[in-house]
Amino acid sequence: MSLLGNHEEDSRTGLSGRGAAVGIGNVFSSLIHSVARNPSLAKQSFGYAILGFALTEAIAILCLLLRK
Template sequence: MEVEAAKLIGAGIACIALVGAGLGIGNIFGNYLAGALRNPSAAPGQFPNLLLGFALAEATGLFGLLVALIILFVF
């Protein structure tokens, strides 16, 4: 019984990474949009950086989700 509660608490703590990923992705796209509206000619040059930042932020969230699922179903 205590082990099951510890698993659920650990998985919940691991899911905090999803909150960070959501905030990071929102920050990345918001700043890109603000910069693109200020200087539309520079926006296409920064688009690859936008995608790289999105991928790295999303990977952080996916790793946190993977850790939570491992905690729940493996241990």
């Protein structure tokens, strides 16, 4: 075992974090587009966006917990 640790494991952890960040960015980007197209559904769209954010973040946390 090296003194610097396992670089492969660290890179996988970083990739799961980056993937979650991209997913959350996509969720809120879609929210902005949908509200711009149909402002009357802003409240409903915001609820769906928060649900998407929570599910994306849960997957990222699950990836961090399941890494070996």
